Amino acid sequence: MLKVAIVDDEPLARDRLRAQLAEIGETMVVGEGATGLAAIDLAERLAPDVLLLDIRMPGMDGIEAARHLCRLAAPPAVIFTTAYDEHALAAFEAHAVDYLLKPIRVDRLRQALGRAQILSGARAAGVQQAAQSARTHLSALVKGDLRVVPVSEVRCLQADQGYVSVFHPGGVLLIEESLRALEEEFAPRFLRIHRNALAAVDYVVALERDRLGNVSVRLRDLDIALPVSRRLLGQVRKRLRSP
Numbered sequence: 001m002l003k004v005a006i007v008d009d010e011p012l013a014r015d016r017l018r019a020q021l022a023e024i025g026e027t028m029v030v031g032e033g034a035t036g037l038a039a040i041d042l043a044e045r046l047a048p049d050v051l052l053l054d055i056r057m058p059g060m061d062g063i064e065a066a067r068h069l070c071r072l073a074a075p076p077a078v079i080f081t082t083a084y085d086e087h088a089l090a091a092f093e094a095h096a097v098d099y100l101l102k103p104i105r106v107d108r109l110r111q112a113l114g115r116a117q118i119l120s121g122a123r124a125a126g127v128q129q130a131a132q133s134a135r136t137h138l139s140a141l142v143k144g145d146l147r148v149v150p151v152s153e154v155r156c157l158q159a160d161q162g163y164v165s166v167f168h169p170g171g172v173l174l175i176e177e178s179l180r181a182l183e184e185e186f187a188p189r190f191l192r193i194h195r196n197a198l199a200a201v202d203y204v205v206a207l208e209r210d211r212l213g214n215v216s217v218r219l220r221d222l223d224i225a226l227p228v229s230r231r232l233l234g235q236v237r238k239r240l241r242s243p
Contacts (some may be wrong), residue, residue, distance in 0.1 A: 002117060005031045005046060007039040007062070008054035008081065013102070017052055017081065020106050024113065036060030036068075037137075037148065043069055043076050044146055050097075050116045051076040056084065060136050066096065068139040071146055077116035134185045138166055140175045149173050151189070155203045155219045156226060157182055159196040169221050191239050193217055193228045204240060 004027050008014050014032050021027045027050075031042045035057055043051060051069070055062040062080060069075045083102040098112035139148045149168050158165045159179040166173040183190060183198055190198040203220045207228065210216070215233055216225035228236055 002027045002050055002113060003030045003046070003048045004028065004050045004052060004113075005033070005039070005042040005048040005076070006052045007033040007035070007042065007057075007065075008052075009034045009057045010054075013054065013081070017104070017109075020104065020109050023106055024110050027113065036062060036065035039065040040068055040139075040146060040148060043072060047074070048076045050113065051078050052081050053078055055080055055082040064135050064137070067135070068137065068146065068148060071139060071141050073141075073144070079112045079116060138173065138175055138177075140173055142173075147173055151186060155200050155222045156217075157190065157198040158226070167219075167222055167224075191236060193226060193232060193236055195229060197226050199226060201239065207237070207240070 004021060006014050006017050006029060008017070011034075014034075018029055018032075021029060030046045030048050033039055033042050037060055039051060039053055039062070042048065053062045053065065062082075066078050066080075069078070077097045079098045079100060080096050081100045081102060081104060085101055097116045100108055100112055135151060137148045137150055138154065139146055141147075149166055149170070153168045153170075155167045155169075157179060158167070162176070163174050164177055164179055164182065166175055179196065179198065183192060189200060189202075191201050191204075193199050199217050199219060203222075205218045205220050208216050208218055208225060215228045217228055217236075218225050
Protein backbone atom coordinates (compact mmCIF):
# COMPACT_ATOMS: atom_id res chain seq x y z
CA MET A 1 0.00 0.00 0.00
CA LEU A 2 1.31 3.41 -0.99
CA LYS A 3 0.77 6.09 1.65
CA VAL A 4 -0.43 9.20 -0.19
CA ALA A 5 -0.96 12.79 0.98
CA ILE A 6 -2.99 15.26 -1.09
CA VAL A 7 -2.31 19.01 -1.01
CA ASP A 8 -4.48 21.35 -3.08
CA ASP A 9 -6.21 24.59 -2.12
CA GLU A 10 -9.39 23.49 -3.93
CA PRO A 11 -11.54 21.04 -1.90
CA LEU A 12 -13.19 19.67 -5.06
CA ALA A 13 -9.78 18.86 -6.54
CA ARG A 14 -8.84 16.95 -3.37
CA ASP A 15 -12.16 15.07 -3.48
CA ARG A 16 -11.57 14.06 -7.11
CA LEU A 17 -8.07 12.80 -6.40
CA ARG A 18 -9.29 10.85 -3.37
CA ALA A 19 -11.99 9.18 -5.48
CA GLN A 20 -9.50 8.33 -8.23
CA LEU A 21 -7.09 6.82 -5.71
CA ALA A 22 -9.92 4.68 -4.33
CA GLU A 23 -10.65 3.48 -7.86
CA ILE A 24 -6.99 2.61 -8.46
CA GLY A 25 -6.63 0.81 -5.14
CA GLU A 26 -3.43 -0.23 -3.33
CA THR A 27 -3.14 3.28 -1.91
CA MET A 28 -4.04 4.85 1.42
CA VAL A 29 -4.70 8.59 1.82
CA VAL A 30 -2.98 9.50 5.08
CA GLY A 31 -3.63 13.25 5.05
CA GLU A 32 -4.79 16.32 3.18
CA GLY A 33 -3.88 19.99 3.14
CA ALA A 34 -4.43 23.23 1.25
CA THR A 35 -1.09 25.08 1.42
CA GLY A 36 2.62 24.61 0.86
CA LEU A 37 3.23 24.81 4.61
CA ALA A 38 0.64 22.06 5.10
CA ALA A 39 2.57 19.89 2.64
CA ILE A 40 5.70 20.24 4.75
CA ASP A 41 3.79 19.47 7.95
CA LEU A 42 2.15 16.38 6.42
CA ALA A 43 5.47 15.10 5.11
CA GLU A 44 7.09 15.44 8.53
CA ARG A 45 4.23 14.06 10.65
CA LEU A 46 2.91 11.29 8.42
CA ALA A 47 5.88 10.32 6.22
CA PRO A 48 3.80 9.63 3.09
CA ASP A 49 5.41 7.70 0.25
CA VAL A 50 3.82 10.03 -2.30
CA LEU A 51 2.71 13.65 -2.19
CA LEU A 52 0.13 14.81 -4.76
CA LEU A 53 0.95 18.51 -4.77
CA ASP A 54 -0.79 21.42 -6.47
CA ILE A 55 1.46 24.24 -7.69
CA ARG A 56 -0.60 27.43 -7.53
CA MET A 57 -1.60 27.92 -3.90
CA PRO A 58 -1.76 31.00 -1.67
CA GLY A 59 1.41 31.80 0.25
CA MET A 60 4.06 29.17 -0.34
CA ASP A 61 3.39 27.49 -3.69
CA GLY A 62 3.99 23.84 -4.54
CA ILE A 63 7.35 24.39 -6.24
CA GLU A 64 8.78 26.10 -3.18
CA ALA A 65 7.31 23.47 -0.85
CA ALA A 66 9.04 20.74 -2.88
CA ARG A 67 12.34 22.57 -2.59
CA HIS A 68 12.04 22.64 1.21
CA LEU A 69 10.95 18.99 1.35
CA CYS A 70 14.15 17.94 -0.38
CA ARG A 71 16.00 18.78 2.83
CA LEU A 72 14.33 15.85 4.60
CA ALA A 73 16.34 12.65 5.01
CA ALA A 74 13.60 10.68 3.22
CA PRO A 75 11.39 13.10 1.26
CA PRO A 76 8.18 11.82 -0.33
CA ALA A 77 8.01 11.26 -4.07
CA VAL A 78 6.30 14.42 -5.40
CA ILE A 79 3.70 14.32 -8.17
CA PHE A 80 2.62 17.81 -9.18
CA THR A 81 -1.03 18.30 -10.07
CA THR A 82 -1.88 21.57 -11.80
CA ALA A 83 -4.14 23.23 -14.33
CA TYR A 84 -1.20 25.12 -15.86
CA ASP A 85 1.54 23.72 -18.08
CA GLU A 86 4.06 26.57 -17.81
CA HIS A 87 5.54 25.14 -14.58
CA ALA A 88 6.71 21.85 -16.06
CA LEU A 89 10.42 22.75 -16.26
CA ALA A 90 10.56 24.06 -12.69
CA ALA A 91 8.67 20.98 -11.50
CA PHE A 92 11.17 18.54 -12.95
CA GLU A 93 14.09 20.66 -11.76
CA ALA A 94 12.54 20.16 -8.31
CA HIS A 95 12.93 16.41 -8.87
CA ALA A 96 9.24 15.71 -9.22
CA VAL A 97 8.34 12.15 -10.17
CA ASP A 98 5.62 13.34 -12.54
CA TYR A 99 3.59 16.36 -13.61
CA LEU A 100 -0.15 15.87 -14.14
CA LEU A 101 -2.35 18.43 -15.88
CA LYS A 102 -5.92 18.87 -14.67
CA PRO A 103 -8.40 17.39 -15.35
CA ILE A 104 -6.37 14.34 -14.37
CA ARG A 105 -7.21 11.00 -15.94
CA VAL A 106 -7.22 7.87 -13.80
CA ASP A 107 -4.85 6.02 -16.13
CA ARG A 108 -2.34 8.92 -15.98
CA LEU A 109 -2.54 9.02 -12.20
CA ARG A 110 -2.00 5.25 -12.06
CA GLN A 111 1.07 5.61 -14.27
CA ALA A 112 2.48 8.38 -12.07
CA LEU A 113 1.94 6.32 -8.93
CA GLY A 114 3.80 3.43 -10.55
CA ARG A 115 6.79 5.69 -11.13
CA ALA A 116 6.53 7.02 -7.59
CA GLN A 117 6.53 3.50 -6.15
CA ILE A 118 9.86 2.83 -7.85
CA LEU A 119 11.38 6.13 -6.75
CA SER A 120 9.74 6.46 -3.32
CA GLY A 121 12.21 7.30 -0.60
CA ALA A 122 14.94 8.45 -2.98
CA ARG A 123 16.54 11.58 -1.68
CA ALA A 124 16.25 14.60 -3.97
CA ALA A 125 19.10 17.10 -4.24
CA GLY A 126 20.34 20.14 -6.10
CA VAL A 127 17.08 22.05 -6.26
CA GLN A 128 18.08 25.48 -5.00
CA GLN A 129 17.55 26.94 -8.47
CA ALA A 130 14.32 25.05 -9.15
CA ALA A 131 12.31 28.24 -9.44
CA GLN A 132 13.32 31.75 -10.46
CA SER A 133 11.06 33.62 -8.03
CA ALA A 134 12.25 34.44 -4.51
CA ARG A 135 11.20 32.02 -1.80
CA THR A 136 8.67 33.04 0.82
CA HIS A 137 10.36 30.92 3.51
CA LEU A 138 13.82 29.74 4.58
CA SER A 139 14.34 26.28 6.00
CA ALA A 140 16.87 23.99 7.63
CA LEU A 141 16.97 20.61 9.32
CA VAL A 142 17.26 20.89 13.12
CA LYS A 143 17.78 17.55 14.89
CA GLY A 144 15.97 15.79 12.06
CA ASP A 145 13.02 18.20 11.94
CA LEU A 146 12.47 20.69 9.13
CA ARG A 147 12.23 24.21 10.57
CA VAL A 148 10.64 26.85 8.33
CA VAL A 149 10.82 30.63 8.85
CA PRO A 150 8.83 33.18 6.79
CA VAL A 151 11.20 35.57 5.02
CA SER A 152 8.82 38.40 5.99
CA GLU A 153 9.73 37.78 9.68
CA VAL A 154 13.50 37.70 9.22
CA ARG A 155 15.27 40.65 10.86
CA CYS A 156 18.79 40.00 9.62
CA LEU A 157 21.12 37.45 8.03
CA GLN A 158 24.65 37.04 9.33
CA ALA A 159 27.35 34.83 7.77
CA ASP A 160 29.98 32.98 9.79
CA GLN A 161 32.22 30.02 8.87
CA GLY A 162 30.17 28.74 5.93
CA TYR A 163 26.76 29.16 7.60
CA VAL A 164 24.22 31.96 7.72
CA SER A 165 22.35 32.77 10.92
CA VAL A 166 18.74 33.78 10.28
CA PHE A 167 17.53 36.04 13.10
CA HIS A 168 13.76 36.16 13.63
CA PRO A 169 11.40 36.76 16.59
CA GLY A 170 11.36 33.05 17.43
CA GLY A 171 15.15 32.74 17.66
CA VAL A 172 17.97 31.93 15.25
CA LEU A 173 17.98 29.40 12.41
CA LEU A 174 21.29 28.22 10.96
CA ILE A 175 21.21 27.58 7.20
CA GLU A 176 23.87 26.39 4.75
CA GLU A 177 23.51 29.04 2.05
CA SER A 178 25.58 31.81 0.53
CA LEU A 179 24.97 35.30 1.90
CA ARG A 180 25.61 36.74 -1.57
CA ALA A 181 23.02 34.42 -3.12
CA LEU A 182 20.50 35.36 -0.43
CA GLU A 183 21.17 39.05 -1.07
CA GLU A 184 20.48 38.59 -4.78
CA GLU A 185 17.38 36.46 -4.23
CA PHE A 186 15.71 38.74 -1.72
CA ALA A 187 16.70 42.18 -2.99
CA PRO A 188 15.50 44.80 -2.21
CA ARG A 189 14.07 43.40 1.06
CA PHE A 190 17.54 43.21 2.65
CA LEU A 191 20.31 45.79 2.82
CA ARG A 192 23.99 44.85 3.07
CA ILE A 193 25.44 46.62 6.09
CA HIS A 194 28.66 44.63 6.43
CA ARG A 195 30.57 42.08 4.38
CA ASN A 196 29.02 39.38 6.59
CA ALA A 197 25.55 40.82 7.31
CA LEU A 198 22.28 41.83 5.69
CA ALA A 199 19.56 43.75 7.53
CA ALA A 200 15.85 43.73 6.74
CA VAL A 201 15.07 47.30 5.67
CA ASP A 202 11.51 47.26 7.05
CA TYR A 203 12.75 46.40 10.56
CA VAL A 204 15.54 48.99 10.88
CA VAL A 205 14.73 51.23 13.84
CA ALA A 206 17.80 53.45 13.91
CA LEU A 207 21.48 53.95 13.17
CA GLU A 208 23.48 54.38 16.37
CA ARG A 209 27.00 55.76 16.85
CA ASP A 210 29.15 54.92 19.89
CA ARG A 211 31.84 57.08 21.54
CA LEU A 212 34.49 55.67 19.19
CA GLY A 213 32.51 56.66 16.12
CA ASN A 214 31.46 53.12 15.20
CA VAL A 215 27.98 52.91 13.67
CA SER A 216 25.54 50.05 14.19
CA VAL A 217 22.02 49.19 13.07
CA ARG A 218 19.27 48.69 15.64
CA LEU A 219 16.51 46.31 14.50
CA ARG A 220 12.98 45.94 15.83
CA ASP A 221 12.43 42.96 18.17
CA LEU A 222 16.15 42.14 18.21
CA ASP A 223 18.38 42.70 21.25
CA ILE A 224 21.61 42.97 19.31
CA ALA A 225 23.06 45.90 17.36
CA LEU A 226 24.77 44.98 14.10
CA PRO A 227 27.90 46.92 13.08
CA VAL A 228 27.86 48.86 9.83
CA SER A 229 31.16 48.87 7.93
CA ARG A 230 32.67 52.28 7.18
CA ARG A 231 32.84 51.37 3.50
CA LEU A 232 29.09 50.73 3.32
CA LEU A 233 27.89 53.48 5.68
CA GLY A 234 27.18 56.01 2.94
CA GLN A 235 24.96 53.72 0.88
CA VAL A 236 23.25 52.39 4.01
CA ARG A 237 22.27 55.94 5.01
CA LYS A 238 21.14 56.73 1.47
CA ARG A 239 19.00 53.61 1.28
CA LEU A 240 17.36 54.22 4.67
CA ARG A 241 16.54 57.80 3.70
CA SER A 242 14.87 56.77 0.44
CA PRO A 243 11.05 56.30 0.53
